[in-house]
Amino acid sequence: LTRLLKDxxxxxxxxxxxxxxxxxxxxxxxxxxxxxxATQAASVALKPKVNIDPFLELVNSKSIFSNSLSVICKMMV
Incomplete structure (x- = not known):
């Protein structure tokens, strides 16, 4: 049962x-x-991960790109 519930x-x-x-x-x-x-179940090691919203990740990357582009444009003037 421990193996079945592992995930x-x-x-x-x-x-x-x-x-x-x-x-x-x-x-x-x-x-x-x-x-x-119960002993086997208690020994299962947890590996928590930070949940990342793919939409927010895309928005942040576009924002970083936009800011970088602005800086480059200002440097060219």
Whole structure:
């Protein structure tokens, strides 16, 4: 299950995982399995990235180009 959820557990999203266990000896195998899964899920390393809006990036690059062009034109006069 950890491998299936790997893509959902990494990234910029805040993820909460709740592992529920039973105090009953009857379910000790399930409890142990749940605790192992929770340990694996907790060890997933997060790699957050800055979200960049492609439209804003384009606007900024056009603005930089426009400013550079103005400076060049002023230098030529």
């Amino acid at each position: 959902c557990l990494v990234g910029n999203a805040r993820t909460t995982m709740l592992a529920t266990v039973s105090p009953s000896a009857e379910f000790s195998n399930e409890t142990l399995s749940t605790l192992r899964f």
